[in-house]
Amino acid sequence: MQARLKDYYQILGVAPAANAEEIKKAYRSLAFKYHPDQNPDSQFAEAQFKELQEAYATLSNKTKKQKYDEERWLSGMSTRAKDKQDITPEWILHESKKLSKHMMHIDTYRMSHRSLAAYIEMLLSDAHMAVLEKEENNEINEEIIKEILVATRNLQYQYLSGISERLHILANNNTDLSSFIDNSIQARKKADSWDKYMPLFVIIISMLLCVVMYVYARK
Numbered sequence: 001m002q003a004r005l006k007d008y009y010q011i012l013g014v015a016p017a018a019n020a021e022e023i024k025k026a027y028r029s030l031a032f033k034y035h036p037d038q039n040p041d042s043q044f045a046e047a048q049f050k051e052l053q054e055a056y057a058t059l060s061n062k063t064k065k066q067k068y069d070e071e072r073w074l075s076g077m078s079t080r081a082k083d084k085q086d087i088t089p090e091w092i093l094h095e096s097k098k099l100s101k102h103m104m105h106i107d108t109y110r111m112s113h114r115s116l117a118a119y120i121e122m123l124l125s126d127a128h129m130a131v132l133e134k135e136e137n138n139e140i141n142e143e144i145i146k147e148i149l150v151a152t153r154n155l156q157y158q159y160l161s162g163i164s165e166r167l168h169i170l171a172n173n174n175t176d177l178s179s180f181i182d183n184s185i186q187a188r189k190k191a192d193s194w195d196k197y198m199p200l201f202v203i204i205i206s207m208l209l210c211v212v213m214y215v216y217a218r219k
Helices: 008-012 020-034 043-059 062-083 089-103 113-123 126-135 138-151 157-171 175-218
Strands: none
Touching: 008 020, 008 043, 020 043, 043 062, 062 113, 089 113, 089 126, 089 138, 113 138, 113 157, 126 138, 126 157, 138 157, 138 175, 157 175
16 A cells, blocks of 8 residues: 655645745754754654655755655645546546646656556556446547546656556457557557667667767877
């Protein structure tokens, strides 16, 4: 079971829209209040101080903050989805569209791929899949498949296996749709391989250029 995400904004007592200066100011004020030197032998103050340090270390770092904000957003959506009682194919499609639209405007290379995969797996949970299979609305199922594939366009390949299986179930023996899913997954696999080996490729090219420049300089 995935641990519940801590609310670092709440810990520091600032709004999610707070800027860097406001975050720093809030941290310094609370860190002074709960610093061990100010509260000797207080386990509560010590625990609070550690929480503050953890929160500030994340929110004061641009890359870590961006990744955390995405995890927080997905966690919030996941919580709302679990609390909703009336699960329908239309609602699942609505949430899939909301997710794909959100993913179009963020840097998915820096976000938490694990959290994105976990949220999609929640959308395609056994209970939700049962609803979709029972209703047998092929048009909605096809739309859900396409929205999920848009949302996972940059998701690391290692997280796509379980998602792919669920999408194929929704395809319901539609060969064209199944081929579309397979092609999308394979494209992600190739892109993932390129991302993995690109640094090595760049190093090799750089070394070759250095050799060529050295040989040219010796002439």
